[in-house]
Amino acid sequence: MSTGQIILIALFVYLGSIGSIVGNTIGWYTLGRPLVAAFVVGVILGDVPTAMIVGIPLQIMYMGNVTPGGAVAWDLSYATYIGVAGALVFGQGLAPTEVIGLAVVFAGIGGLVGQIMWNITYALNLPLNRVAQKYAAAGATNRMFVPNVVMGQGIGFICRFVPAVLVLSSMTIASAQADFATLIPGWVTIALGVFGGMMAALGMGIILSFLLKKNYHWAIFLAGFVLVTYFHLNTMAVAVVAILATVIYYVAVTNLAAREAE
């Protein structure tokens, strides 16, 4: 990666993190999602197709990572930007499944760094309350953005941008030392491929725990499953079928509710 590419990716690591200057809707919930992050990294590094090959499974794996209640289970922004960049830099010459396995490993490293940095910002933000109280006591309505945005995100930017630059630079330096595709033993790449394929179960399992509320919901889930395994539809086709089924279901449910109300 060139210096410019490292700075750009690190900047997006910051923008995609919780509470960044562009807001959680555009930041954490959009730029921080692996599907979007992979596209952004792909554009920056000039290899969108490979980035998307890695990004789709990463998104599935981390689908369950939605931080209910504000607790950060895993720092998604760090995990995916570092994971995709790592896979693109080190995975040249490897088969797609192995590149995915590689991305999972780098995402793990990135997620760990991000998690530590999040805990640090959470502590460093505490004294800002004193500043806010001082301005509030003075009735300075036009100064309330200072502790919240200027100081809060000053801390946020330093704690997220700088470590990301360090991690990405060391990755670049390491990748220049040797051709990793030939260096990694065969059994490691096979294990990585197996691991990457199995990790998708994690995201699906967690998302199921949000969606499955009644026992008959299993039948609906399995309907989607067998449409692919028996009928060989692709997921887009299933999505279209699902939307149609949903419309019918909605009409049935609202009609039932209306009849009960009578």
Add this chain to the structure above:
Amino acid sequence: MRKKIGEKTLKKSFLNWFFWNGCSQQAESMLGMAFGQSMAPVIEELYDEKEEKAEALKRHITLFNTESQVGSICNGIVCGLEEANANKECTPELISSVKVALIGPTSAIGDSLWVATIIPILLTLCLSIAQSSPSTSWLGAVVYMLVYPIGTFILSWKLFKLGYRSGIEGMQGFMSTGKLNQLTETMTVLGLIVVGALTASFVRCTLPIQIVRDVFDATQGVMLENQVIFNADSMVNSIFPSIVPLGLTIGVYTLYSKKNWSPLKLMGLILVLACALTFVGYLTGFYA
């Protein structure tokens, strides 16, 4: 003359919240400072005396937390209450207690409906777009980048205005009509079908067990070397295709939701299983 918050000020208050609600999150006041910044333009417009402004600001930088996108309804409601207070129709104590009371229900709706249902469903739909063809897989990402932020912005602004116009009663009405439940249930159906399809297409787990022998072909009268006479994976798949990935997913679901395993612990388990399967695969000659 009755004091009223102008449209411009309301917009400013909303934008302050929409963009910067998470900027100074910490354990002491959570989103308190962000809420204070969101209320600052409203307070500036409603109160004339410096002391009144200080009092109002002080009560809005205290502890506050919610799911901020759906939670913009809280800001709207509090704007309405501050306006009433400036007209001597409400008390600061009431404003503070309403604010605290709003934390629970708005967080619950926001987290369970928006964050844990709408976002994953939208993502799964965009994933199906991304997966349908390798050459246009970027399209899935672009669709999400446009639909999610714009949709959420509109919803968040509408909820803010609903909160301001109809206050607590409006929110209760919105929550108790049952429409919300029907909508959630319907979206769940959509989500479940797509998640089922994604599980079938993305979770990969093979049983790397096979028996390789030299077999004697009686018809030809020759020894055939290294014939696969038993393959566990193709055997189970002939009973029910992709049954192993399905079992793995259900296993992860059970451990996560019934046994309360953390995602990190599950990741560790999957890593161990992957290594074990690779080892078995080498032993039986499935890999290599």
